[in-house]
Amino acid sequence: MxxxxxxxxxxxxxxxxxxxxxNRKAQEAAKKVGADQVINSTIGALLEDDGSLSxxxxxxxxxxxxxxxxxxxxxxxxxxxxxxxxAKTAVFRDYxxxxxxxxxxxxxxxxxxxxxxxxxxxxGETLLTSDWFWAPYRTIAExxxxxxxxxxxxxxxxxxxxxxxxxxVQELADHQERVLVVLNxxxxxxxxxxxxxxxxxxxxxxxxxxxxxxxKKVILYVDIAYIDFAGDMKTSRGFMKQFENLPQNLLIxxxxxxxxxxxxxxxxxxxxxxxxxxxxxADEFESTAAFSNRAVxxxxxxxxxxxxxxxxxxxxxxxxxxxxxxGFSKLxxxxxxxxxxxxxxxxxxxxxxxxxxxxxxxxxNPAKVSEELTKDYLFLLPMAKGLRxxxxxxxxxxxxxxxxxxxxxxxxxxx
Amino acid sequence: MxxxxxxxxxxxxxxxxxxxxxNRKAQEAAKKVGADQVINSTIGALLEDDGSLSxxxxxxxxxxxxxxxxxxxxxxxxxxxxxxxxAKTAVFRDYxxxxxxxxxxxxxxxxxxxxxxxxxxxxGETLLTSDWFWAPYRTIAExxxxxxxxxxxxxxxxxxxxxxxxxxVQELADHQERVLVVLNxxxxxxxxxxxxxxxxxxxxxxxxxxxxxxxKKVILYVDIAYIDFAGDMKTSRGFMKQFENLPQNLLIxxxxxxxxxxxxxxxxxxxxxxxxxxxxxADEFESTAAFSNRAVxxxxxxxxxxxxxxxxxxxxxxxxxxxxxxGFSKLxxxxxxxxxxxxxxxxxxxxxxxxxxxxxxxxxNPAKVSEELTKDYLFLLPMAKGLRxxxxxxxxxxxxxxxxxxxxxxxxxxx
Numbered sequence: 001m002x003x004x005x006x007x008x009x010x011x012x013x014x015x016x017x018x019x020x021x022x023n024r025k026a027q028e029a030a031k032k033v034g035a036d037q038v039i040n041s042t043i044g045a046l047l048e049d050d051g052s053l054s055x056x057x058x059x060x061x062x063x064x065x066x067x068x069x070x071x072x073x074x075x076x077x078x079x080x081x082x083x084x085x086x087a088k089t090a091v092f093r094d095y096x097x098x099x100x101x102x103x104x105x106x107x108x109x110x111x112x113x114x115x116x117x118x119x120x121x122x123x124g125e126t127l128l129t130s131d132w133f134w135a136p137y138r139t140i141a142e143x144x145x146x147x148x149x150x151x152x153x154x155x156x157x158x159x160x161x162x163x164x165x166x167x168x169v170q171e172l173a174d175h176q177e178r179v180l181v182v183l184n185x186x187x188x189x190x191x192x193x194x195x196x197x198x199x200x201x202x203x204x205x206x207x208x209x210x211x212x213x214x215x216k217k218v219i220l221y222v223d224i225a226y227i228d229f230a231g232d233m234k235t236s237r238g239f240m241k242q243f244e245n246l247p248q249n250l251l252i253x254x255x256x257x258x259x260x261x262x263x264x265x266x267x268x269x270x271x272x273x274x275x276x277x278x279x280x281x282a283d284e285f286e287s288t289a290a291f292s293n294r295a296v297x298x299x300x301x302x303x304x305x306x307x308x309x310x311x312x313x314x315x316x317x318x319x320x321x322x323x324x325x326x327g328f329s330k331l332x333x334x335x336x337x338x339x340x341x342x343x344x345x346x347x348x349x350x351x352x353x354x355x356x357x358x359x360x361x362x363x364x365n366p367a368k369v370s371e372e373l374t375k376d377y378l379f380l381l382p383m384a385k386g387l388r389x390x391x392x393x394x395x396x397x398x399x400x401x402x403x404x405x406x407x408x409x410x411x412x413x414x415x
Numbered sequence: 416m417x418x419x420x421x422x423x424x425x426x427x428x429x430x431x432x433x434x435x436x437x438n439r440k441a442q443e444a445a446k447k448v449g450a451d452q453v454i455n456s457t458i459g460a461l462l463e464d465d466g467s468l469s470x471x472x473x474x475x476x477x478x479x480x481x482x483x484x485x486x487x488x489x490x491x492x493x494x495x496x497x498x499x500x501x502a503k504t505a506v507f508r509d510y511x512x513x514x515x516x517x518x519x520x521x522x523x524x525x526x527x528x529x530x531x532x533x534x535x536x537x538x539g540e541t542l543l544t545s546d547w548f549w550a551p552y553r554t555i556a557e558x559x560x561x562x563x564x565x566x567x568x569x570x571x572x573x574x575x576x577x578x579x580x581x582x583x584v585q586e587l588a589d590h591q592e593r594v595l596v597v598l599n600x601x602x603x604x605x606x607x608x609x610x611x612x613x614x615x616x617x618x619x620x621x622x623x624x625x626x627x628x629x630x631k632k633v634i635l636y637v638d639i640a641y642i643d644f645a646g647d648m649k650t651s652r653g654f655m656k657q658f659e660n661l662p663q664n665l666l667i668x669x670x671x672x673x674x675x676x677x678x679x680x681x682x683x684x685x686x687x688x689x690x691x692x693x694x695x696x697a698d699e700f701e702s703t704a705a706f707s708n709r710a711v712x713x714x715x716x717x718x719x720x721x722x723x724x725x726x727x728x729x730x731x732x733x734x735x736x737x738x739x740x741x742g743f744s745k746l747x748x749x750x751x752x753x754x755x756x757x758x759x760x761x762x763x764x765x766x767x768x769x770x771x772x773x774x775x776x777x778x779x780n781p782a783k784v785s786e787e788l789t790k791d792y793l794f795l796l797p798m799a800k801g802l803r804x805x806x807x808x809x810x811x812x813x814x815x816x817x818x819x820x821x822x823x824x825x826x827x828x829x830x
Contacts (some may be wrong), residue, residue: 002695003663003664003693003695003696004695004696004699005535005593005632005634005664005666005691005696005699005700006534006535006699006700006703007534007535007536007537007593008537009537010533010534010535010703010706010707011699011703012702012703012705012706013702014698014701014702015702017492017709020491020492045488045489052484053484053487053488055483055484055487057483060483060486060487063486064479068470068472068475069467069468069470070681071475071478071681071682072468072470072475072678072679072680072681072682073460073468073680073681074460074674074680074681075681076435077432077435107522107683107712107713108712108713110709110710110711110712110713111711111712111713114710114711114712118425118558119421119422119425120420120421120422120425121422122422122423122424123538136709136710136713139706139709139710140710140711142710143533143706143707143709143710143711144710178420178422217420219420248418249418249420251420259489263487264487265487265488265489266485266486266487266488266489266490266714266716266717266718267486267487267716267717267718268522268683268712268713268714268715268716276420278418280417280418280419281418281419281420283429284419284420284421284426285420285421286429287427287428287429287430288421288425288426288427290427291425291427291430291554291558292425292558294432294525294551294554294558295525295529295551295554295555295557295558295559296525296526296529296555296558296711296712297522297523297525297526297529297683297711297712298522298523298524298525298526298551298683299681299683300683301681301682301683301716302681302682303681303682
């Protein structure tokens, strides 16, 4: 007889994370045939051409040079006040919207989404994101007894599919008092798409209409995990000025992470911010999120918080950090361009890439294509309707090679 | 009209954490009259006599000397395998029970309790802990839509109140399929009590009986946050051998934290372990907890995990860590003894202190007594039925002085 102690809602399959599993296979192949022969395009971290992790030396030095107590001591539950101020600066820069902005520290980007899913949805309700999405969105929803549905990200012209977005928001608003929408932009994971300022305007106009004329509450969660690899300040943050003067029942949440921006993946530090035209709604966010912090992970990684505060409190240090990051961005951009150009050259159909770590290739039978590619020692992430190529992890030369190999494999599998 | 966007279950009062609030008042007083004149007994961290944080230099050096990538890179979702092995060694040492032991990384002690409350309780159910308890237990239960009730920790002889424990477990078992019991031992926060081996035997015999004869499931969560300040190996861990050969519906969960043991409070690293006689139950624990990790905070602080792995992989380093920790333990013990001795001297009634960071003084009108004590610049944590004195944060001399001041204040307030 089967034995079980866990509560029924928490029975989970013993399943290896898909990214880690794909990465493991790539590493096994590298041991067998040599790393040179293997293209490991699985992991969402910026790697050097030799496959080692790119590490922002300015940030790591600032961290290691902290007084011991700044690493060892507890941070306040909501985060160091100087960190929360620095996070606001890091997020908005020259495009800070007017309004009531509050923040709490979270462990990377994941924690903020957890708080939004738990606090701004009722049990059994459904959140909305695009049909190309970061898989943990679904995991977070499932863990907390919520559901997830998707709109079609691109229309037939490969532009943002506003019609699908509107239709799906409306469907949810017909049945729920609150609608949580998660948009991963700029530099969307996995497609590299960024909403344009015009698309942002259309999105916000429509959502304002939903909350004003239908007495609904919309929570728009903007996941900006890749914002510091999304182009210049205007391109990456210009849309944020549109977050001011929105209706009070349209709440903007912004998930910021130090993981990519400071290569602090393993230090678990991010922030969840809100922007609201209502002080009451902002206060409510703050007390709710701080309570959740206390009840889920307590406080955050103090040393990482202190580094962000130092960087934004010291113009010379900020300049150094940004110079180093510009080098990383160029590395990233050169790789992505090599892939995109070669894809055009060989006629490989890809989604519009603007910026970020990933490029997506829509195709039939992605699992089979991915399996076929392992014969050429190319490892990437098969998704429901295509392949995610992590250009962040692969040299320029291998990026070019990959576009050709993927085209060949798709042609072979799908004939 | 009041505006609200958050879901009804997540409306939370804007409330300052009681410990942080008391600490803030103490610091304000120190600025006014000088730190010498102030006794700040609020914070649950080991401090030097001058009020600075005690930092384990061996551990901090091991951390800062890690290769950058060991700090910067992501850890696996469940934790580095070497960390999880090290955590098992750190927890059990010479008293490892036979059975199926699994683990996942958590951010400090809080995260493990969150997983237990969420995964081993159904919505609306009630967990059980002692009437003297760490306040976040209740916060964690409330956040997740669960309730909490308490048994009376001490009987009239100030011994473990087994009768009350049994009665309360039975009450819950009468209405719930699962009963989650949280015991904070050894070195209980806030009383400093540790269950004896005999008391452990009685507890486990009773719980085994509940699961076997009443077809219930009992999850016994042992919070060992203070175990490395709880006396020698036998005293602190001898009871763990009793976790073997328990019925398969009696699941032992153990919450381990590096916060106190390595003075890594601000690095957020701990582990949740299970001990089960059933491989199936242990497997179920592992996949459920790993899923929860992915869905709540993703992975843990890699550098801290690597330090634990290094310490338990290097006997010379372990010896150094333990020598340094022995110094901290002596500091702690001398302070607690000073308070306990002086309490006996002046006739101050306290709960039996065995080990750990705190001593508890039961009294009427704790808020008033605490307020009275601020006139003498003594700051501590008023609880529902007494005062928590953090001997970890106060010099030997001030510990003696505190016992006298508390006695005086209680006599004045309660006549």
